Amino acid sequence: MSTLTAPRTGHHTAVASAVSHESDPSAAVAELAAALGSRADLYAVFVAPGYDLGSMGAALKDHFGDRVIGCTSSGNIGPHGYDRAGICAVSFTGGLRARTVTVGPLDDAPGAVERAAADLADLRSGVGDSESFAILLTDGLIRNEDLLAANLMAALGDVPIIGGSAGDDLTFRHTAVYHDGEFTANLATVTIVCTDAPFRLIRLQHHETTDTILIATDVDPDLRVIRAFNGRPAAQAYADAVGTHVTELNPTIYSKHPLLLNAGGSSWVRSIAAANADGSLSMFARVEVGDVLRVGRPMGMLDKLERQFTDIEAELGPISGMLAFDCVLRRLEFEEHQLADRVGALLAEHGAVGFSTYGEQFNGMHMNQTLVAVAFA
Known part of the structure; x- marks a missing residue:
């Protein structure tokens, strides 16, 4: 069954999210497409373990064309908070432009960024005077996100970066990033988003x-x-x-x-x-x-998140939606303290959609046990 949140309209961008627990990849993606439509400027899709990724990639390409980014996850963040199964998606419509390039293979992260230098420079030049940020999705098992983030920050200059490392629910067997109809290991995607809508980047640790x-x-x-x-x-x-x-x-x-x-x-x-x-x-x-x-x-696992949302809304007004990358170790800690339902509900209340990661990136740094996100007014 799919679940749709009503579009939250910001200054220029409508944000909507949906989740499906259909076991068949084609049926799951079809439900997402029925809920979100096929005309958004950008889709981000996160896939929990249990799906055939070949079929999933083909279905995403068929329904959303080349306007989708995504990866495997260690569980998702969706309309009902934390969700350890299924496929979750968020769409952004109106007031933004998004372009994606691939970086890889990642065994030599500095070399991979150097090989992608021309494409990254082209992305950067397309920003112009627009407000922009970059979304980094990367394989979570290559163990070099630190070098990848640092080199990408050098390549992109003043374009801020948020990112997450793909997961597989702590089995540590196979993580993959989606691009052009396929889920591929040893790969990262960098998507620069230019938008007229007010936004704020968030980094929160407790x-x-x-x-x-x-x-x-x-x-x-x-x-x-x-x-x-x-x-x-x-x-x-x-x-x-x-x-x-x-x-x-x-x-x-x-x-x-x-x-x-x-x-x-x-x-x-x-x-x-x-x-x-x-x-x-x-x-x-x-x-x-x-x-x-x-x-x-x-310190203050729930209080810090509540204060963060209060600060954002004081600056931006009501949050129209949020793309969030949240370390799986945070969710496990919340579960241990019986806080996962409350934290998940708070995330859902503020329109957060994303996934439980194997690591997070913020500008040129890689870290753990942190929530990074972009919130739209």
Whole structure:
């Protein structure tokens, strides 16, 4: 069954969303098209696990042509909040122009951006004096979003970026990005949106830094592995810092006490993926030798989101719709604290549509356990 939210009309852009839980890809996309129509300026589609991606890609191409971007997800954010199954879509109509280029393969992210330099420069030149932002969707298993985001920011100059890493509901087997009728691994898409409608980019995390400092002294940046903090085995040093035994380390502790990097006058979450048998820590984001990381603590998980929406509406007026990329680790933490329904309802109330990610990008930075979004007035 598909669900449609009524279009929310902003200054020039109408935003609508729909979700389908039909098991057949063609039937699911047909429901979305029936709900959203086929004349929007841009569609964004997010696909939870369980679908044949070949059939899904063909159906998206058939119904929406070349005006659709999307990726696989670890669950979606739709008209009813968090949704771990199905396919979710949002459409933007009126007052905007959108163009997309592909970047890949991503094994060598700087090289991929360099190969796409001419196309990216063409995108950038098309902005002119318009207000614009870029949407980055990238494979979530290549583990180099840090370099990808930094190099794209250099290529796009003053065009701000929001992005999300494709997911597969924590199975870590296959993530893919949609382009031109196909879901492809090892690929990213960059879409520049120029719009007359007022908008605001959002970055929100609910962890704050403590005074406990861990300095990365032995790392493998490309593998996202920290071997030592302050000259000591990383897992042991982290366990001591959060007041537990190394054998008790688990995803619950990692989610409550991520590591935060201060850069550019702000803090950025570096989440721990696992403690390894050799005493090292695997990370969900890149860490360099000498990085000073602070142990984080959760603060006001729901309150911070409510305040963020209040601030946005004070600046823009009522929100007409929002494209949101929200770390899957945030949803898991909300579920653990029985807050997922309340957070999901708050997101739906403000027209948020998007997906649960394996990582988020904001301008030139990649991070974890963060919500990034673009909200339209």
